[in-house]
Amino acid sequence: MRVGRIGAALALAVAVAGCGTGGSGSSITGKDTLTIGVAKDQPGLGLRKPDGTFAGFDIDVARYIAAHLENKPKKIEFKVVTPSGRESAIQTGKVDLVVSSYSITPERKTKVAFAGPYYVAHQDTLVRTNETGIRNVRDLAGRRLCAVNGSVSWQRVTVERNVAAQLVKVPTYGDCLAKLTDNSLDAISTDDLILAGFAAQKGKAVRFVNAPISDERYGVGIGQSDVTGCEDVNKTITEMYLDGTAGKLLKKWFGSTDLNLTTTVPQFEGCG
Missing domain, CATH: 3.40.190.10 (Periplasmic binding protein-like II)
Incomplete structure (x- = not known):
């Protein structure tokens, strides 16, 4: 320290x-x-x-x-x-x-x-473990990205970086995780602490992309x-x-x- x-x-x-x-x-x-x-x-x-x-x-x-x-x-x-x-x-x-x-x-x-x-x-991205085509935020173009109402995380991808992801709108991040694991969307991009909690819960079913894009x-x-x-x-x-x-x-x-x-x-x- x-x-x-x-x-x-x-x-x-x-x-x-x-x-x-x-x-x-x-x-x-x-x-x-x-x-x-x-x-x-x-x-x-x-x-x-x-x-x-x-x-x-x-x-x-x-x-x-x-x-x-x-x-x-x-x-x-x-x-x-x-x-x-x-x-x-x-x-x-x-x-x-x-x-x-x-x-x-x-x-x-x-x-x-x-x-x-x-x-x-720091904003990062979570995907299913068997997803090999997403290595950074640019790879989200054309992919189904979770967009939580009231969150700015998805805007950092689609607006600030002009990545043409397909938005799947939901009320909460818990809904994002459910849809990621049942293959209803391809990625969650948000704060790494939120994603770390999800990763700890789902174990080997999901993984970090490890390509942070912002400070939160x-x-x-x-x-x-x-x-x-x-x-x-x-x-x-x-x-x-x-x-x-x-x-x-x-x-x-x-x-x-x-x-x-x-x-x-x-x-x-x-x-x-």
């Missing part, structure tokens, strides 16, 4: 925390119950188990954040949000935070604010006016890396894969 980078990130978090007034509107700070939006069908990140409880890297990060806020909530509630419903869930107050492989993008920042990122993933900065979605709450979350994320928890959680959920994991503090967005 590179001490200089971590120290700089901590200094940034502390400096940012000293400014801002919290904006107008309610803040997560001091809430007795904190409602956190999560995924329900992403193995390794956010998965709802048969008994109704949730498990995964995002779930553990959400629990850590809640436990280390300056004014700790007495209760945490997880609420399922779909990729297409994350912004509205925050804007309408359905949830206080979203921790759900939520990549920070300029368009999303016009609707919600982001603390973090708490991890920087996972942020904690929060209301635009809640500067104070955003700064508080940033401090907890820094603590999570400094005390070694982030590295332990990454190893816990993805250590069995061949993914290269980063355990240094990411460069923060800044609040306000």
Whole structure:
């Protein structure tokens, strides 16, 4: 772990925390119950188990954040949000935070604010193991590519790189995996942590292409006016890396894969 980078990130978090007034509107700070939006069908990140409880890297990060806020909530509630419903869930107050492989993008920042990122993933591609014709994103031309409503991953392929893939639109990434394994589509291209969870679940049935095309900065979605709450979350994320928890959680959920994991503090967005 590179001490200089971590120290700089901590200094940034502390400096940012000293400014801002919290904006107008309610803040997560001091809430007795904190409602956190999560995924329900992403193995390794956010998965709802048969008994109704949730498990995964995002779930553990959400629990850590809640436990280390300056004014700790007495209760945490997880609420399922779909990729297409994350912004509205925050804007309408359905949830206080979203921790759900939520990549920070300029368009999303016009609707919600982001603390973090708490991890920087990379977009890669998952195919069936017996698929030999897909070696990089260009090979997706003419192939059936999963397109999750509300996700930007498929756009990085078809819009940013102008690859003429055949889009198969579905509500969630869990639907992508089901369609990949039953031969209803040819590839899933999205964040490597999502794909790593799928690969761990399906074993030898699927494989990584191992040709990343972008950085995906996972942020904690929060209301635009809640500067104070955003700064508080940033401090907890820094603590999570400094005390070694982030590295332990990454190893816990993805250590069995061949993914290269980063355990240094990411460069923060800044609040306000």
